Amino acid sequence: xxxxxxxxxxxxxxxxxxxxxxxxxxxxxxxxxxxxxxxxxxxxxxxxxxxxxxxxxxxxxxxxxxxxxxxxxxxxxxxxxxxxxxxxxxxxxxxxxxxxxxxxxxxxxxxxxxxxxxxxxxxxxxxxxxxxxxxxxxxxxxxxxxxxxxxxxxxxxxxxxxxx
Amino acid sequence: xxxxxxxxxxxxxxxxxxxxxxxxxxxxxxxxxxxxxxxxxxxxxxxxxxxxxxxxxxxxxxxxxxxxxxxxxxxxxxxxxxxxxxxxxxxxxxxxxxxxxxxxxxxxxxxxxxxxxxxxxxxxxxxxxxxxxxxxxxxxxxxxxxxxxxxxxxxxxxxxxxxxxxxxxxxxxxxxxxxxxxxxxxxxxxxxxxxxxxxxxxxxxxxxxxxxxxxxxxxxxxxxxxxxxxxxxxxxxxxxxxxxxxxxxxxxxxxxxxxxxxxxxxxxxxxxxxxxxxxxxxxxxxxxxxxxxxxxxxxxxxxxxxxxxxxxxxxxxxxxxxxxxxxxxxxxxxxxxxxxxxxxxxxxxxxxxxxxxxxxxxxxxxxxxxxxxx
Numbered sequence: 001x002x003x004x005x006x007x008x009x010x011x012x013x014x015x016x017x018x019x020x021x022x023x024x025x026x027x028x029x030x031x032x033x034x035x036x037x038x039x040x041x042x043x044x045x046x047x048x049x050x051x052x053x054x055x056x057x058x059x060x061x062x063x064x065x066x067x068x069x070x071x072x073x074x075x076x077x078x079x080x081x082x083x084x085x086x087x088x089x090x091x092x093x094x095x096x097x098x099x100x101x102x103x104x105x106x107x108x109x110x111x112x113x114x115x116x117x118x119x120x121x122x123x124x125x126x127x128x129x130x131x132x133x134x135x136x137x138x139x140x141x142x143x144x145x146x147x148x149x150x151x152x153x154x155x156x157x158x159x160x161x162x163x164x
Numbered sequence: 165x166x167x168x169x170x171x172x173x174x175x176x177x178x179x180x181x182x183x184x185x186x187x188x189x190x191x192x193x194x195x196x197x198x199x200x201x202x203x204x205x206x207x208x209x210x211x212x213x214x215x216x217x218x219x220x221x222x223x224x225x226x227x228x229x230x231x232x233x234x235x236x237x238x239x240x241x242x243x244x245x246x247x248x249x250x251x252x253x254x255x256x257x258x259x260x261x262x263x264x265x266x267x268x269x270x271x272x273x274x275x276x277x278x279x280x281x282x283x284x285x286x287x288x289x290x291x292x293x294x295x296x297x298x299x300x301x302x303x304x305x306x307x308x309x310x311x312x313x314x315x316x317x318x319x320x321x322x323x324x325x326x327x328x329x330x331x332x333x334x335x336x337x338x339x340x341x342x343x344x345x346x347x348x349x350x351x352x353x354x355x356x357x358x359x360x361x362x363x364x365x366x367x368x369x370x371x372x373x374x375x376x377x378x379x380x381x382x383x384x385x386x387x388x389x390x391x392x393x394x395x396x397x398x399x400x401x402x403x404x405x406x407x408x409x410x411x412x413x414x415x416x417x418x419x420x421x422x423x424x425x426x427x428x429x430x431x432x433x434x435x436x437x438x439x440x441x442x443x444x445x446x447x448x449x450x451x452x453x454x455x456x457x458x459x460x461x462x463x464x465x466x467x468x469x470x471x472x473x474x475x476x477x478x479x480x481x482x483x484x485x486x487x488x489x490x491x492x493x494x495x496x497x498x499x500x501x502x503x504x505x506x507x508x509x510x511x512x513x514x515x516x517x518x519x520x521x522x523x524x525x526x527x528x529x530x531x532x533x534x535x536x537x538x
Contacts, residue, residue, distance in 0.1 A: 027326060031273065034319065050305050054312040062315030062348070069322050070341055126305060126365055
């Protein structure tokens with residue numbers, strides 16, 4: 001049962017991610033991305049990380065994806081098949097960047113100390129998370145908070161109407 | 165807290181004649197059964213709510229039509245059942261109408277998007293209890309789950325607007341996206357305040373806290389303000405008047421649903437009334453004690469009775485929570501038939517310059533209140 005669930009979720013992530021990258025229509029790509037994000041949320045639930053899954057849906061699906069679709073809606077020629085043709089040096093450079101990224105990620109994946117035993121559900125994930133965020137990881141939490149505040153202020157400043 | 169699903173799975177699959185090999189199939193069967201149950205509930209909710217809305221509008225604005233359609237000898241008139249035939253006529257009309265798809269639309273997205281809106285409302289119902297223990301899955305993160313999954317619906321709205329390839333639809337979708345994202349913040353912030361006091365995201369814990377202490381509506385002045393902000397933002401989230409700019413009939417024809425007809429259009433209606441029920445349920449559970457009876461709560465508050473009074477308990481609880489939900493749905497309809505619509509700039513002003521600062525201040529003051537009186 002568990003294995004079947006995992007295979008379904010992983011297939012959802014991979015197939016929709018493939019469509020996201022290959023679809024010539026940007027809105028279709030964004031919709032496919034929604035499948036990927038939901039699949040990842042499903043994988044989190046599968047690993048008993050319920051809070052993380054809900055946060056994934058709130059932030060990525062409810063927030064970032066909405067902004068992506070909203071932005072894409074205003075671009076011209078969304079539905080047309082004309083894609084930007086990039087020059088050969090650019091393609092080579094991007095291929096190199098992708099290769100470096102792939103090797104780096106694969107390296108991390110191979111070296112990470114993966115948990116290989118039976119998974120145990122944690123009672124009260126939210127409480128544990130909250131406590132550790134405000135004790136052990138307080139600095140990280142505060143830095144992230146300040147960063148978000150700065151971006152909020154920056155956005156408000158940019159959007160401000162100039163007077164006089 | 166055992167939920168309805170646990171009860172069904174352990175109850176059905178624990179029977180001696182059910183072989184262990186049927187477990188996966190049994191879980192699937194329970195899931196399908198519950199899904200059909202939720203769908204039936206949503207459809208019934210929409211049918212009753214449409215009739216209710218017609219009647220409320222008829223009484224408030226002296227509209228004659230919804231009063232007259234009779235059925236099986238029930239004659240029309242200014243009575244409770246006047247116009248009951250309208251419900252049947254509506255349902256039949258919606259199902260047999262032609263499903264048109266505009267030639268220049270994006271057909272795949274046009275077909276898919278309404279179901280995304282519907283799916284969000286449907287999934288939200290899974291986490292909300294409609295009585296003590298009457299919940300399909302009692303999530304540890306109940307409130308967060310419901311707010312998270314409801315926020316997916318707006319993608320459906322944007323996609324319908326874009327896929328229709330119609331200027332009214334696109335305007336409606338744009339307004340809707342801006343509105344729903346803006347009002348999600350005060351909605352979440354006012355829930356955060358309750359979560360802060362209770363220390364849990366689970367709906368049952370929140371009601372248990374209110375049983376032990378008092379309803380959040382009367383807990384402190386700040387929770388009362390939070391209640392008002394939550395309910396008004398909720399009305400904005402479900403795109404009802406005075407926040408119905410995404411589908412404002414007088415300027416945008418029908419907003420994002422202009423190009424839809426027949427059953428697909430009925431899906432929008434189903435989702436709208438389901439969302440109204442979700443917001444009402446959340447308000448009832450979080451601020452008005454959910455399935456606790458007002459009688460028992462008052463007696464407990466005055467120190468006359470301890471524990472559950474005779475009007476409390478699981479069965480009366482369903483009655484009380486439904487009563488509260490019907491009341492809030494009525495209030496939303498009352499708004500719709502008595503108030504004019506806000507302008508776009510007023511809408512944004514209300515969200516960003518009134519609701520959000522007040523919610524943030526609220527969180528601070530409720531913390532102080534809890535430190536002093538808690």
